[in-house]
Amino acid sequence: MQTNFSSDQLADPHVAESEKILRKCVHCGFCTATCPTYVTLGNELDSPRGRIYLIKDMLENGRPADKEIVTHIDRCLSCLACMTTCPSGVNYMHLVDHARAHIQETYNRPLLDRLTRAMLAFVLPYPRRFRAALKLAKLGKPFIGLFEKVPALKPLGAMLKLAPASIPAASPMASPGVHAGQGAKKGRVAILTGCAQSVLDPAINDTTISLLTRLGVEVVVPPGEGCCGALVHHMGREETALASARQNVDAWTRSIEQGGLDAIIITASGCGTTIKDYGFMLRLDPAYADKAARVSALAKDITEYLASLDLPEPVRRPGTVVAYHSACSMQHGQKIVRQPKELLAKAGFIVREPREGHLCCGSAGTYNILQSEISAKLRDRKVKNIEATGASIVATGNIGCITQIASTAKLPVVHTIKLLDWAYGGEPPRMS
Numbered sequence: 159m160q161t162n163f164s165s166d167q168l169a170d171p172h173v174a175e176s177e178k179i180l181r182k183c184v185h186c187g188f189c190t191a192t193c194p195t196y197v198t199l200g201n202e203l204d205s206p207r208g209r210i211y212l213i214k215d216m217l218e219n220g221r222p223a224d225k226e227i228v229t230h231i232d233r234c235l236s237c238l239a240c241m242t243t244c245p246s247g248v249n250y251m252h253l254v255d256h257a258r259a260h261i262q263e264t265y266n267r268p269l270l271d272r273l274t275r276a277m278l279a280f281v282l283p284y285p286r287r288f289r290a291a292l293k294l295a296k297l298g299k300p301f302i303g304l305f306e307k308v309p310a311l312k313p314l315g316a317m318l319k320l321a322p323a324s325i326p327a328a329s330p331m332a333s334p335g336v337h338a339g340q341g342a343k344k345g346r347v348a349i350l351t352g353c354a355q356s357v358l359d360p361a362i363n364d365t366t367i368s369l370l371t372r373l374g375v376e377v378v379v380p381p382g383e384g385c386c387g388a389l390v391h392h393m394g395r396e397e398t399a400l401a402s403a404r405q406n407v408d409a410w411t412r413s414i415e416q417g418g419l420d421a422i423i424i425t426a427s428g429c430g431t432t433i434k435d436y437g438f439m440l441r442l443d444p445a446y447a448d449k450a451a452r453v454s455a456l457a458k459d460i461t462e463y464l465a466s467l468d469l470p471e472p473v474r475r476p477g478t479v480v481a482y483h484s485a486c487s488m489q490h491g492q493k494i495v496r497q498p499k500e501l502l503a504k505a506g507f508i509v510r511e512p513r514e515g516h517l518c519c520g521s522a523g524t525y526n527i528l529q530s531e532i533s534a535k536l537r538d539r540k541v542k543n544i545e546a547t548g549a550s551i552v553a554t555g556n557i558g559c560i561t562q563i564a565s566t567a568k569l570p571v572v573h574t575i576k577l578l579d580w581a582y583g584g585e586p587p588r589m590s
């Protein structure tokens with residue numbers, strides 16, 4: 159695609175990066191076929207190609223974001239299916255991240271939208287605040303119908319609907335410390351404790367630590383780590399996201415220097431996509447660029463890491479039929495496609511893949527709160543495809559997908575690690 163940026167504009171490294179991306183797009187439109195919002199809404203401006211044109215126009219003319227571009231960029235799930243499909247290697251992720259930061263800087267959203275976003279950014283990345291908010295949400299549940307009738311309050315209704323009826327107790331295993339591996343030492347890893355997942359389902363990381371230590375891997379929970387920054391990054395709050403990234407880079411760098419790390423284990427693929435991008439996000443910060451690149455290189459999804467180990471034979475072969483839902487951040491963001499299915503099959507599960515597996519379930523960070531109508535359409539389509547597999551359980555590797563699919567699916571939804579842990583001698587999974 160031809161671009162027309164001035165040399166002054168290209169002096170800004172963010173613009174220069176976006177220009178490089180834009181030039182790769184050849185307008186072929188292959189990406190439209192796999193874009194969930196185009197498939198759902200049928201509007202070219204809600205397709206990757208349409209959004210690329212809108213972003214190009216906004217950046218080239220150096221103008222503030224307007225209502226039209228905000229509408230169509232807000233509707234993008236950042237699912238990155240377009241990147242999997244694109245034959246020209248267009249890095250839509252970095253382009254839309256830039257557009258979102260530009261929107262955040264230059265567009266004055268309506269008051270309620272601003273308040274909702276500020277509240278999400280204030281609450282979700284902090285486990286204590288999130289836990290308190292979930293307790294409060296119970297009081298608000300009777301008013302869901304009321305909130306859903308007022309367009310500006312729909313996000314509040316969506317949030318209350320998603321809030322679970324009960325909240326598990328915080329896990330002591332998530333506290334900073336070292337969990338020694340059993341038997342001969344097979345490796346040493348750090349684990350991301352994260353934010354929302356540690357509140358909604360602390361058993362995911364507990365199970366991961368339990369399985370890894372049984373396999374002889376030492377697991378470090380480093381002090382000082384926190385939210386990966388993805389939630390605010392996708393809202394265009396660049397500086398807040400970078401502050402989270404720096405905090406985590408510091409925490410993991412200390413662990414690397416104190417005893418070495420073979421990997422940084424991530425059990426939520428949404429976080430994994432962002433941490434693997436820290437090297438890019440912090441490339442312009444001389445104090446962090448190298449450290450961030452090292453952290454990104456060490457970041458591994460738990461299934462990616464397990465697949466690299468020489469696993470023993472499973473203790474039991476459950477034979478359960480499992481529908482494997484590949485989160486977008488797993489298959490498109492990190493290109494991890496094979497490992498989770500192979501691990502499940504090796505552990506004795508019968509793995510089925512739902513139709514339209516490339517399409518997002520509509521969770522996408524805060525998307526199911528901020529774009530609840532499109533999100534609900536995608537969720538219903540996903541659940542229908544999952545139920546059609548005839549499986550008796552769903553496995554997936556991202557807490558957002560678990561919450562979203564479990565909100566309407568008739569079958570239980572669990573993190574993949576819980577099924578693997580069960581097969582390798584752990585407790586049967588508690589169902590979501």
Ligand code: SF4
Pocket residue numbers: 192193194195196204205206209233234235236237238239240241250
């Ligand atoms: S990230 Fe997903 S929703 Fe956004 S343009 Fe690409 S395919 Fe469409």
Ligand code: SF4
Pocket residue numbers: 182183184185186187188189190206207210240243244245246247248
């Ligand atoms: S598939 Fe790639 S090159 Fe083709 S229109 Fe989409 S982004 Fe551009």
